[in-house]
Amino acid sequence: MIIDLAAIEAARHRIASEAVVTPLLSNAALDARTGATVLLKPELLQRTGSFKFRGAFNRLAALSAAERTRGVVAWSSGNHAQGVSAAARLLEIDSVIVMPSDAPRIKIENTRAYGAEVVTYDRQTESREEIATALATSRGAVLVPSFDDAHVIAGQGTVGLEIVEQAAGAGRTVDILLCCCGGGGLIAGTSTAFAALSPATKIYSVEPEEFDDTARSLAAGGRVTNGPDARSICDALLAPTPGAITFEINRALLSGGLAVSDDEVRLAMRYAFDILKLVVEPGGAVALAALLTGKIDVAGKTVAVVLSGGNVDPAAFAAVVSGDAP
């Protein structure tokens, strides 16, 4: 399958009955602070609380009847987990999700609540790929990758399609797009939509400082890996290296990669609480963090910022917004 505008439009058609067309929001205080016209895409309002439902539902809806009866297996730190679990229930497919034992509790509980069987593993000593592959083999189930898959990327690309169209509806064309990047599925799909519909838009990935593998891979011209001791509060963005498929797309379409510190992420989460009135999880706040801390010059520009998810434990959120976070 080729990932192009037609694939993304097909994905939109496939997910339309179940996914939310999230709004594109403006905030006068944010515009005043940045000197830009900022358009926020709040995917925390998406079904399951993150954009991941789009790609997961698109992938599962494309399975054959025979594949559906075999069930699906996925691994995920939490948002893909919830997306696959919720999509599987809607399509009446059995699902097993392999999740790190230290994932946010809300993500594990929600994944179970949507109907998946959850298998936990130790991120420091076990391989999620091996566990998931063994499970899929023993059960004859279909593995659902979290980013390096054409249907998943096309599904996430509906975010880009919506931004372009909603911005146009508000009389705007997007000069700069800031989008978080873990494995790179969301930004690969989104930049594919922009390349077709708004090719002048400059697109930047935003990653946690020690997980800036895409930024460094773009600079190096090939895929590099994060260090084994890298740590970040952005539990959704801890992929060790860019995907093979996603990086081929991102290498062609991105203008560059930005990185933000955990403290900058906390600042953005607090700003989203104080001013935007939105609950944004750490990984969902990196693009806003890059904007607020001036990682790129946006003066006078129209800037689209993806807020990719809002699945954060209450205690962690409380600590961040009340300023008690470590």
Next chain:
Amino acid sequence: MIIDLAAIEAARHRIASEAVVTPLLSNAALDARTGATVLLKPELLQRTGSFKFRGAFNRLAALSAAERTRGVVAWSSGNHAQGVSAAARLLEIDSVIVMPSDAPRIKIENTRAYGAEVVTYDRQTESREEIATALATSRGAVLVPSFDDAHVIAGQGTVGLEIVEQAAGAGRTVDILLCCCGGGGLIAGTSTAFAALSPATKIYSVEPEEFDDTARSLAAGGRVTNGPDARSICDALLAPTPGAITFEINRALLSGGLAVSDDEVRLAMRYAFDILKLVVEPGGAVALAALLTGKIDVAGKTVAVVLSGGNVDPAAFAAVVSGDAP
């Protein structure tokens, strides 16, 4: 001035350049929990973080040039304060706001930040009306009521106009509307819009248990007052009695009044955080609380719920969402 659909449409035109047309949101988990099709109107996304900007801007934009030079005075527990202050700055009018000294800090700080002079008073021993009237008299300034004013009510009525139109755009007509009620300006304006455009909709006010003056006034057929010892965490909804103008409208147009406890409000705030990913202040959560706790039968119905604001102090919000609230 008569408060009718034409007045509300004029208000929409007047505020269009500065106010946000907030989206109408759906959430699959909320629909599944309630057995209804729920349409959420998140006025926390409005400029200044509550619907109050609509009425305040509409009122101030209608002032004559001579009135504008004299400045404005208002009293408010916080959301009208921010609305008036922000509208006054946009229109280059001086503003003085009389606020209770125990108002949420975020509301006092924001009101100052928008440019108003803030005068605080003790809610237990001083009269805000007397202080504000004395200030207006001594300065020759115009008093801007927080609810009992035709322009203010018409401005808040734009919320109703938008809900009817946005629901229709989604192929829905609203069977039941749940809306918070303090002095009654928002629900009076909103029900006026519904009476003209969606007359079959049943509209219910929702108030804090000990501040259910509108519910009791509707039942009694005349305005009654809350007890002097009434307490609630809903700082935005502590008006002692319905407005004269608002009650005449609400008496004609509402189907009844509901009340919720502080614990039910906390439950709704926590639900909004966990599932909706929205920051809702106590007074903004009463309509959602009534829905979630089954105060009215909504099975199979289309229910619109107004989330009126999101201005809550971080520590208070943190305590509620992490379950530590008293």
